[in-house]
Amino acid sequence: MMGSTPNSELPAATVVITTKNRKDELRTALASVVRQTVAVEILVFDDGSTDGTSEMVAAEFPQARLHRVEQSLGIIEARNAAIPLATAPIAITIDDDCVFPTEDIVKQTLADFDHPRVGVVAIPSIDVRKSQETIGLAPDREGVYICSQFRGGANAIRKDLFVKLEGYRGFLWRQGEEADFCIRMLDAGYVVRVGLAEPIHHYESLARDRTKIMYYTSRNNVLYAWYNVPMPYFPAHLAATTWNCLRAGMRYGYVTAAVKGIVCGYGAMAHERGRRAALSTRSYQLTRRLRGRGIMKLEEIEGELGEMREDK
Secondary structure, X not given: OOOOXXXXXXXXXXXXXXXXXXXXXXXXXXXXXXXXXXXXXXXXXXXXXXXXXXHHHHHHOOOOEEEEEOOOOOHHHHHHHHHHHOOOOEEEEEOOOXXXXXXXXXXXXXXXXXXXXXXXXXXXEEEOOOOOOEEOOOOOOOXXXXXXXXXXXXXXXXXXXXXXXOOOOHHHOOOOHHHHHHHHHHHOOOEEEEOOXXXXXXXXXXXXXXXXXXXXXXXXXXXXXXXXXXXXXXXHHHHHHHHHHHHHHHHXXXXXXXXXXXXXXXXXXXXXXXXXXXXXXXXXXXXXXXXXXXXXXXXXXXXXOOOOOOOO
């Protein structure tokens, strides 16, 4: 099985899966990883499961590295802890309810790191239980296409860059950590590439708590503005964020959760007052352009990017 990594062969990538109490979904995900046609290290981070997840991994996938914590860290901090453990230079993160439907996705994704500006590859994916639409696919193979952010459960990242930028902000807890990381990465001269691989299949868990998702999305959008948006743009950006969160709450029927999240976000700004590190106007404006356009060619903005650096 190509998923194993014997001592004579260094892994081309580390596939990182953080998991908690989804043993059956994880089994399917791991089975798809071991079928990949390039040697990969498999790293499972068990975030305090109580359903026998660690025992299943040890018994059925002995080639996987298993790291377990007894006290759950939460999804963001679990990934912050897991990704630096990778031994390969590229860490591919998938959710435990994701599957590689073909055997070449890791190989295809690694080929997308053929430009030094590429810090992250956003791997195409399909939310199978919603539609067959592919999310995040480059329009063609001519040139390097970039976007403003990636999906947390379908991406590949330069491990050293992730570590030197101090990973995701753990205080966000869940929802929105990718956007925050991406603007900091852009400020350091790196971009998110729109991947060319065949799409990952995401079998979204039916047990998702939509109220919590709306709450944390609203809270963390407020905090995104606080952490990153420079003056004089900050007040207008914060006002627009507040309105957009309210509008989303009304649209999807979670107004109370949106309001609570906004209020919590404003309160958290005081807690995080020492963590505000507004980035350059250039990076902010580039991010806004990318969000507005959706996808752009790297050559369109490369002259506006700063020197590549890997400090925070």
